[in-house]
Structure formats: structure tokens, C-alpha cells
Amino acid sequence: MSDTSSSDITLYYAPRTRSFAALWLLEELGVPYQLESFDFASGRHKQADYLALNPMGKVPLVIEGETPVPEIGAMAIYFADRFGEAGLAPSLTSTARPAYLRWMFFASAIMEPAYAQKLFDWEASAATVAWGSFEQMMEVLTEAVAKGEWLLGDQFSAADVAVGNNLFFGQMIGIIPQDGPLGDYVARFKARAAFQRAEAIEMREGERFPMAAE
Ligand SMILES: N[C@@H](CCC(=O)N[C@@H](CS)C(=O)NCC(=O)O)C(=O)O
Known part of the structure; x- marks a missing residue:
């Protein structure tokens, strides 16, 4: 496992999906991240390198350094603790x-x-x-x-x-x-404000990758 003390975060993201939760989380945390946005039609999430990081082949997926953090609940708990200064998680000893x-x-x-x-x-x-x-x-x-x-x-x-x-x-x-x-x-x-920033990114990426015609 690599050390996560210096953060280098990438979010694998597809518009119109649950990836929005991770985008909103990162915007709330106010940490720098790279957005790897793609369309499901590209099949990026089913490629071998992606499946090695998230065997479910789903988005969102966040990578910190070389450490994959799949599942919204896991990333929310992990990153809110990891960047505790953002105030998004009660401390381990808090009654909350x-x-x-x-x-x-x-x-x-x-x-x-x-x-x-x-x-x-x-x-x-x-x-x-x-x-x-x-x-x-x-x-x-x-x-x-x-x-x-x-x-x-x-x-x-x-x-x-x-x-x-x-x-x-x-x-x-x-x-x-x-x-x-x-x-x-x-x-x-x-x-x-963080939700609205995330929503603006979602709209921009949605326009980049429009919904396929039926
Ligand atoms: N339990 C997952 C759910 C993620 C999920 O359902 N993602 C859907 C999009 S909303 C997905 O990637 N579907 C593509 C597929 O399975 O091929 C999480 O919390 O991250």
C-alpha cells in the first residue's frame, strides 16, 4: 500500500450517474483533484486496468496516489476523515x-x-x-x-x-x-456553494457526453 500522506486524487466520473456524490463530496472538502470523465459507451469502466481498481466496474471511483477508493460510502467516510479540517466528519470520540x-x-x-x-x-x-x-x-x-x-x-x-x-x-x-x-x-x-459547483461540472460534462439517442 502506498502512503497517502501527500494527496494526489483522481475521480473517475461519468455524467448522469451516482458519480455525482463523489464530485459533490470533493467539492465540499475543497481538495484538489483531477477529473477523469467518460461516457459509459466508451466502456472505460470495463477495461482491465479499471477492473483491477474496482472489480465492480462501476463509477464513481476515486484513486488517491495508487490507492483505489471505490464505493460512495467508503469514499465519504475515508476522505471526510482524511481531510478532517473540512469539518465533514465528527471525530472518532464524538457522540455524533x-x-x-x-x-x-x-x-x-x-x-x-x-x-x-x-x-x-x-x-x-x-x-x-x-x-x-x-x-x-x-x-x-x-x-x-x-x-x-x-x-x-x-x-x-x-x-x-x-x-x-x-x-x-x-x-x-x-x-x-x-x-x-x-x-x-x-x-x-x-x-x-459546493453542490452548485458540482452541479455546474455535471452539466458541463453532460454536454460533453450527451445522452445517446434512443
Ligand atoms: N455501490 C456503488 C454504486 C455505483 C453504481 O451503481 N454506479 C453505476 C452508475 S449510477 C454504474 O457505474 N453502472 C455501470 C455498470 O455497472 O456497468 C457505489 O456506492 O459507488
């Missing part, structure tokens, strides 16, 4: 740390499969599957974002990026409401 980690896992282990259940109309017993149900996920999250400005209260954290990116995406596909506590929370994070 368990809630922070809980929301990180909520994004990938509960929201993601709950979205899939809703989109693909899966029948599953809420008591048996790990994510409960889409409705239960929505109820828990709606209540949480109604309580304060951010998931941890006053402190915006990398967990807001992980959960927020899913909500942003969920609004685009019409399964997350535009109004009410969830809509208000989305509006709050969309007003952040």
Missing part, C-alpha cells in the same frame, strides 16, 4: 459519530435497495429484508430531516452528501417528493 455512521450505512444499505424495490416492484417481507420497505425508509428519513437543518443537527457532514445524493437522484426519477420535509432538505443542500 454513531449517528454519522448510521446515516452513511442508511444511504447504501437501506435507501439503495429500498429504491430498487420501489422501482422494480419487488414483493418482500419488511420484517425479513434488511432495508424494511420503501415506505418505512421514507418515514424514518422524513422524520429525521424534519428535526434539524442537517442529519446531525447543525453540523453538515459527509453523511448529508451520501443520503442527499440519493434524494437528489430520487427526485429526478420521481420517487422522492419535491415538497414537505424531504423537499425542504433537498432545497437546503442544493443551495450550498
